[in-house]
Amino acid sequence: MLGSGWAENEIQGTKFGDERFRRVMGETLEAKFSQPNVSFSTMCGNALRQSAGRLLRHPETNATDLLEGHRQATLQRCLGEKTIVVAQDTSSYNYSTHYATEGLGPINDSKKAMGIHQHSALAMTPDRLPLGVVEAHFWARPLEKQAAAQRRKKPIEEKESHRWLRTAKHVEQLFEPHLRQGGEVVVVADREADIFDLLAQERASGLELIIRAAHPRTVKVMDGEVMDGEVMDGEVMDGEVVDRSEGATKEPAYCSLLVAAQQGNVLGHYTLRVPGRTQAQDRDATMEMRHCRVEVQPPKAGVGHEEKAVPIQVVSAREIVPEGDPHAPLEWIMITTVNVIDMASARRVLDLYTCRWEIERFHFTLKSGCQAERLQMDDLDTLCNTLSLYLVVAWRLLYVTHLARVMPEIRADQIMDTTELAILNQQSRTPITTISQVVTAIAQLGGFEPYKGGPLPGVKVLWNGLRKLDSMAAGWRLAMESIRTQNVIQA
Structure with a gap:
């Protein structure tokens, strides 16, 4: 189906304790791709269901090892690409009605919502051709919820949010040969990844970050311009306030990151076509691009943070709304390590960030296309092993869809x-x-x-x-x- 034998290439680098499992995994992937939105049992049929069950329940089988072959195949597809974009994101699976599955945990504040979480990283080209899954981590939360005060006292390594740092480091290690040869790997993430420790984490040359800003962090503006916005309470360093009087020497100003973004240097304007929702018509939005260089100051709360300020660049795009227009202005604020020098490089930051939407499509394909939340397995380990196979199938569905757009003339x-x-x-x-x-x-x-x-x-x-x-x-x-x-x- 769509290249019979494609699954063989995706598991070539996977190691099995019993080589008979190689055939089983390949046939399971092919069968699921042929019938993505049917149940696991229906997709397998009687004979394959039994052998696949033995593979997925085997005590030596784990999700990381099952994905190793696909990870290696992904690296091969990345060869020849100057820039690789890696989008990372978290999703959850709701198995609240699967009472027999052991090891599930809460997925939100509801006591009845039970399931597991998945954090994954999808590699792609800048034009959004998905090349493969390079990282996937599954976990179930403990039944007893911890208070926010308790979580803040923990070092980042003991928090769930450490997944953003761990994934970025794994991506760096995986693409080390690519980076060493002068290639670029851009890790993009949404607001949840706006973590000081991630910004402060050491990175190899060529590994860049683009993250949508979420917090009004205290920053020192480094462009030599006094900000028009007021210095925020509690954000003046060492009790000193910038002198804004006429004739005063312009020194770097401390303010909120959001204020810095709004008052940055204007690089230019562009027109964005905004699709209408429900009955609304499409419209054109005039976006103003701004940029500034700042140093993010270490947070005062929490433990184990790096004490040095982190230099970062801020790129913002805000809609200029005419007077009387009822639309709320669109706005994106990005913090990035990518060097921005002009309008073109600022637009490139936004374009690369939009690649993150592809991982949302990936998770949609897993849940709606592959029906991942219909899986009924006996325990958490078997469930995670099965989901790792579904990851490969969901990637393949997206890959074929985009390949027809990017390289439509393939025979x-x-x-x-x-x-x-x-x-x-x-x-x-x-x-x-x-x-x-x-x-x-x-x-x-x-x-x-x-x-x-x-x-x-x-x-x-x-x-x-x-x-x-x-x-x-x-x-x-x-x-x-x-x-x-x-x-x-x-x-």
Whole structure:
């Protein structure tokens, strides 16, 4: 299905205590990709269900080892790319109705919501072609909730938030050869990653961060300009306030990071097309780009923080709303280690950050496309092992969808077997010769209606079409087998 044997490449570097498990894992991945939105049992069938169960329940099987082959294959796909973007994010799986599963923990403040959390990192090109999952970590929270005061007294290494630092360090280690050869790896994350310890963590040359700002941190503005905003209470260092009187020497000012972003140097303006929600029409937003260099001051609360200030750059894009316009202004504030010198480099920071949306699509594919929250396993370890396989399948769905957009002229026979290609040719009544035509034809089976100038098919119609194509292929093979049997009898 879409390149029969693709799973073999994804598990080539995976080590198994019993080599028979290699065949089992490959067949499980292929089966899930062919029918992504059916249950695990239905997808496997009787024979594969038993062997897959033995693999996933085996005491020596763990999620990290199962993903190792895919991780190595991802590195191979990264070869030749100057810049690799790695988006990291956290998601949770709700298994509240799966009472028999042992080892689950709370996923939010509700006492009834039980499940597990997953923190993953997805590597991609700057044009959002997903290359693979380079990190995945699963855990269940303890049943007893800790007070916020207790959590603040813990060092970062003992907190859940340490996952952002650990993942960034693992990415650095994984891409060390790429960085050593002058390549660039940009780690992007949302507001939850706005952690001083992550900014202060040592990084190899070429490893950069882009994080959406969440906190009004105390910063020292380093661009030599006195800020127009007022110095905030409690943020004046050593009891000294900047002298703003006329003729005073301009010294670096201490203020909130959010004030610094709003009062930074204007780099330019650009027009952003904003899609309308529900019944609202699309609109054009005029965005003003600002930039400044600051030093983030160490937080006073908590323990174990680096005591030195951290130099960082701030890029903001804020909508200029005309008087009387009812729309709330759009605004993005990014803190980054990427060097920004002009409008083009500032826009590049925003463009790279938007790659983070791809990992949200990845998690959507896991839950809605692969139906990950329908998994019914006996215990936490087996559940995590199964989810690690689902990660690979969800990546493959996104990869094929984007590959048709980025490299639409790839030959169809390079990713399809003859049976599937024959079915699509018959179904569409037109020759299918490229991957773009393959994806469109499969999406049409899933309800996609192409038209001139319309959007390209997305991953949702693809997974719906794959299930239908798999059923059609099974019927086709049975028909061909019946014809061969009749010919033998007649002969």
